[in-house]
């Protein structure tokens with residue numbers, strides 16, 4: 087990956103990107119997030135267990151470093167969310183890694199009730215050791231932006247409603263007042279005797295950006311706004327990752343995939359909705375939209391496959407990698423049928439490519455590397 091590393095140093099990381107790799111003041115996150123961090127510390131003290139939601143595609147990069155000492159001192163379950171977008175062949179290495187660190191961890195899909203039920207089972211199991219002592223137990227959910235905290239809370243709400251239907255009328259169950267707590271805390275009751283409540287407003291952690299690549303991974307996963315880093319730079323990073331991993335070479339056989347096999351996904355609750363790929367319109371995607379997207383995916387995969395196979399350079403070499411990426415931008419522009427003259431062509435290519443990646447259309451990925459040494463957290 088040295089070509090990638092060099093490229094990161096040279097082109098991708100410089101310019102106006104406001105990440106401070108050296109650890110100084112981070113100037114890109116909004117002030118309310120810093121205030122939230124203080125509120126989280128307060129709430130953590132009240133909670134009996136914390137569910138730390140991370141993005142399964144970046145199990146380490148989506149953690150907040152400052153809060154790790156506080157979190158690991160707590161009874162904690164790490165939920166690696168969006169497992170549907172993460173490579174299952176690598177996922178088990180990560181669960182093994184967390185096991186080695188003696189950290190409970192479970193890959194989940196926040197949109198799937200059965201998956202969230204498994205998480206709640208683990209939470210209840212973890213709480214059993216204190217259960218005989220306390221009548222009321224609190225669970226809090228934390229995580230950096232966009233890891234799926236709201237989606238998870240929403241699924242927990244649905245499950246709580248089916249377990250204790252009375253909650254539905256009250257909208258949410260009032261937990262408090264608790265000893266030493268003045269304000270009432272609202273949460274969803276998931277168990278009785280003892281009562282277990284999941285607090286309803288998740289805590290938003292500030293992403294920790296220790297280096298440029300972590301910042302780019304967070305941006306690619308959507309935890310840092312695109313406007314902070316710029317879509318072109320994120321797309322360039324994505325292409326660098328794909329090329330150095332040789333991913334496009336696996337796309338040769340995919341090009342004769344048949345349209346009949348397309349599964350119609352009626353539920354369109356992704357932020358990076360496939361609708362973004364087509365000009366704006368109100369209706370949900372229909373079959374012709376799906377054909378359009380499937381064609382687009384094939385075109386993109388073909389463009390990347392052929393540019394990589396026709397390329398005589400070395401992807402380990404920074405300037406070779408850079409010129410390959412430039413070739414790919416042109417090839418993608420053609421594949422995406424973006425008019426040659428479009429002055430914003432590179433930006434349009436980047437946006438479409440990012441949407442395809444984020445909706446899983448380019449396949450499942452895990453961007454972080456499993457550490458081989460045993461870390462502290």
Ligand SMILES: Nc1nc2c(ncn2[C@@H]2O[C@H](COP(=O)(O)OP(=O)(O)O)[C@@H](O)[C@H]2O)c(=O)[nH]1
Nearest residue numbers: 168195196231232233234235236237355356357
């Ligand atoms: N594919 C997939 N998308 C998810 C999952 N969980 C959440 N999302 C999507 O990720 C985006 C951010 O989710 P949200 O709950 O708002 O994240 P929050 O910022 O942590 O509250 C939304 O578009 C969700 O639909 C998941 O398990 N799989």
Ligand SMILES: [Mg+2]
Nearest residue numbers: 235236237288
């Ligand atoms: Mg949210």
